[in-house]
Amino acid sequence: MASTSRSSDTIFALSSAPGRAGVAVVRISGCKAEPAINALAGETPSPRSAVLRSLKDPKTGTLIDRGLVLWFPSPGTFTGEDTAEFQVHGGRAVIAALLSALEDLPNCRLAEPGEFAMRAFENGKLDLAQAEGLADLIDAETEAQRKQALDQAEGSLSKRSETWRSRLIEAMSLVEAAIDFSDEADVSDKAISQAESRIEALKTEISSHLDDGHRGEILRDGFRVVLAGAPNVGKSSLLNALARRDVAIVSAEAGTTRDTIEVRLDLQGIPVIVTDTAGLRVATGEVEQEGIRRTLARTREANLVVWVEDASSTQSPQTVPGELNEKSTLVVANKSDLTTSTADLVADERTPLPPPSSSRRTGSDHASAGTPPVTSLDSRLRGNDEQIQVSAKTGSGLDQLIKAIAKQASELTEGERAAGVITQARHRRHLTDCQDHMRQFLERRSDIELRAEDLRLAADALGRITGRIDPEDVLDQVFRRFCIGK
Numbered sequence: 001m002a003s004t005s006r007s008s009d010t011i012f013a014l015s016s017a018p019g020r021a022g023v024a025v026v027r028i029s030g031c032k033a034e035p036a037i038n039a040l041a042g043e044t045p046s047p048r049s050a051v052l053r054s055l056k057d058p059k060t061g062t063l064i065d066r067g068l069v070l071w072f073p074s075p076g077t078f079t080g081e082d083t084a085e086f087q088v089h090g091g092r093a094v095i096a097a098l099l100s101a102l103e104d105l106p107n108c109r110l111a112e113p114g115e116f117a118m119r120a121f122e123n124g125k126l127d128l129a130q131a132e133g134l135a136d137l138i139d140a141e142t143e144a145q146r147k148q149a150l151d152q153a154e155g156s157l158s159k160r161s162e163t164w165r166s167r168l169i170e171a172m173s174l175v176e177a178a179i180d181f182s183d184e185a186d187v188s189d190k191a192i193s194q195a196e197s198r199i200e201a202l203k204t205e206i207s208s209h210l211d212d213g214h215r216g217e218i219l220r221d222g223f224r225v226v227l228a229g230a231p232n233v234g235k236s237s238l239l240n241a242l243a244r245r246d247v248a249i250v251s252a253e254a255g256t257t258r259d260t261i262e263v264r265l266d267l268q269g270i271p272v273i274v275t276d277t278a279g280l281r282v283a284t285g286e287v288e289q290e291g292i293r294r295t296l297a298r299t300r301e302a303n304l305v306v307w308v309e310d311a312s313s314t315q316s317p318q319t320v321p322g323e324l325n326e327k328s329t330l331v332v333a334n335k336s337d338l339t340t341s342t343a344d345l346v347a348d349e350r351t352p353l354p355p356p357s358s359s360r361r362t363g364s365d366h367a368s369a370g371t372p373p374v375t376s377l378d379s380r381l382r383g384n385d386e387q388i389q390v391s392a393k394t395g396s397g398l399d400q401l402i403k404a405i406a407k408q409a410s411e412l413t414e415g416e417r418a419a420g421v422i423t424q425a426r427h428r429r430h431l432t433d434c435q436d437h438m439r440q441f442l443e444r445r446s447d448i449e450l451r452a453e454d455l456r457l458a459a460d461a462l463g464r465i466t467g468r469i470d471p472e473d474v475l476d477q478v479f480r481r482f483c484i485g486k
Contacts, residue, residue, distance in 0.1 A: 010036065011111035011119075012102045014095055021090030026098055029116060032107050033082040034071065039105055040086070040098075041069045048072060055086060057101045064097045065089055079116055080123030121467065128467025129158045132424060136220060143269035144413065148219055152423060158466050160209075160420030164434075165462040167202050171195040172455045179448055196442060199455070203438045209422070210431055215413050216421035217428075218303060222264065222273040223409040226298050229308035231279025234334040237392035238308060239263060239276040242402070260294055267406040270413055275302070304408050305329045306401075311389065312338035330388065330404055337391035427465055434461035 010030025016023065028036050037044050041053040050068045057064055067088035077083040088094050102108055117134065120126050126134070133152025140146040174195040178188040227235040240246050243263040261276040275298055278291030299305050311333035388404060390397030422428050437458035444451050463469040 008107065010105075010108045011115055012036070012099070012108060013111040013116070014099065015085075015116075016090070018095075019090075020092065024088055024090035024095050026086045026088070026095070026102070027116065028084040028086075028102065028108075029077070029079045029081045029111075029119060030108075031082060032105065033084040034073075036102060036105055036108060037069060037071060037084050040064075040101060045069055045071050050087075055088065055098065055101075057097070059101075059104055064101060065094045075123070078125060079119040080125045081119060126153075127155075127158050129161070129427070129465055130155055131467075132426075133157070136423065141264070142266045142271045144219055145271055148216065148421060148423065151421070157420035157422070157427065161462050161465040164202060164206065165459055165468075167198060168434075168438075168455060168459045168462065171198045171202075172452065172459065174198075175448065175452045175455060179452065192448070195455075199438050199441055203435060203442070206431055206435055206438075209420075210428065210435070212422065213412060214422075214428075216423040217425065219270065219413040220423045222271040223304070223413065224302045225272055225274045225304045225306055225405055226295075226302040227274065227276050227306050227308055228295060228299055229279065230310070233279070233308045233310040233313075234392050235279070235308050236261075236276050238306075238332070238334055238390070239274060241392040241395060241398055242274055260298055267402060267409060270406065270409045272405060272409055303328065303412060304405065306405070307331050309333050309387075311336045328408060330401075330408070332388050332390055332401060334390055334392055336389040336396060337394045430461045430464045434458045437461065 008031065010028060010032035012026060012028040014024060015027040016025040034044055039058040040055045045051040045053075048070070050070050052066065053069045054066050055064045055069075056062060065088045067086055070085040070087070072083040072085075074080060074082045086098060088098060099110070103110065117126070117131050121128065121131055130153055133149050133154070136149035137146065137153050140149050172195075174191045178191040178195070181188050181191070227239060229235055239261065242265060260278075263274050265272045265274060277295035277298055280292055280295060305328065307329055309331065312335045388397055388401050390401050392398075422431070435458075437454045441451050441454035441458070444454065460469050
């Protein structure tokens with residue numbers, strides 16, 4: 001894509017959503033944008049003024065539609081190039097006829113995914129971090145995601161990283177001065193001391209920015225909640241109740257869920273991904289063992305585990321796998337509609353559920369069947385005071401559960417954050433690389449030329465956040481995220 005985006009071709013695309021709609025917007029960018037207006041709609045309208053025109057096929061003179069035509073001369077446009085827009089009726093046939101007519105014009109072609117944004121980047125209209133923020137803004141599904149993406153698209157992260165880079169360059173100039181005046185020990189030593197002081201302060205500041213609990217990435221990608229527990233405690237029913245639709249198969253037969261099922265929810269403006277998993281028990285078959293393996297894998301990746309128990313069961317609740325004690329865990333007693341008393345819902349001592357078979361198994365049998373490691377539930381989660389009583393069938397207690405999940409998500413994503421939050425692994429990687437190079441600079445006590453190289457590499461790492469220094473494959477990866485027409 002990078003090679004074609006640098007060509008002299010004029011590009012066009014449907015910029016509104018495809019399909020049947022009241023209005024469709026077709027955008028054109030490049031030196032042939034104004035001739036395209038003249039070919040289809042006649043005289044060029046005044047800049048940034050919408051005029052109603054008849055759009056005709058240049059080859060046949062056939063009327064395509066009547067719509068609004070807008071003209072935006074460079075450089076004051078999104079791409080920095082001459083730009084035109086046709087706003088027509090959003091029928092599929094109208095759009096197809098208009099795109100076909102544009103394709104017949106000389107040096108005009110359909111844009112590739114992200115090519116408009118790529119041209120904006122190449123013409124200095126936005127940097128790489130802003131382009132990523134713009135892509136996130138288009139993909140935003142919740143209010144919190146919108147705010148974060150808009151903040152980045154407006155250049156918050158870019159400004160912060162460029163400020164850091166300027167401070168690094170100032171320290172680099174001091175080191176270069178020390179090299180130039182190496183024969184004057186007092187001047188050289190003073191310059192190095194000043195550079196070290198500045199780099200130490202900058203390293204501390206970036207370390208603090210990195211130590212944010214991955215809030216930005218979690219908000220961008222979604223707060224992950226895993227429903228876990230023994231078979232037949234109502235995890236799938238609870239998922240359906242949270243989603244308000246049937247997304248998982250529900251059956252009285254234990255072990256129905258063998259694979260993981262996900263739904264995306266908007267809880268108080270925060271994106272939450274809830275995953276239903278296979279029940280944890282002594283598995284007898286390979287398929288169920290694989291389901292349990294996937295359950296434990298998902299719990300390791302989760303931001304919150306909702307441990308579901310059967311409020312109506314007379315058996316002692318199953319022991320929670322030991323590794324979950326290291327995760328944020330919320331205990332939920334489901335099927336509360338089947339019991340009138342909650343006083344005895346939780347046993348003081350939790351023991352594993354018996355195997356599904358009526359015959360007893362030996363310890364070696366359990367190991368070969370893939371029993372998850374278990375331990376007692378953390379004491380902070382014991383007792384009715386720590387449980388939420390719900391009924392997936394009647395909806396009782398669901399509001400309380402949703403509020404509890406939303407609270408956990410909010411605490412993890414909406415804490416104190418400095419301007420320019422880190423939203424992607426790429427940003428974190430470059431900041432970490434910068435930090436490592438600064439650490440090497442501070443640890444070296446000789447070879448001043450190598451110390452200067454450490455700072456140059458640190459500045460390059462910061463430059464990669466905004467795209468000042470980046471290979472073509474990184475640029476392609478970023479801009480291919482966009483849909484055609486942006």
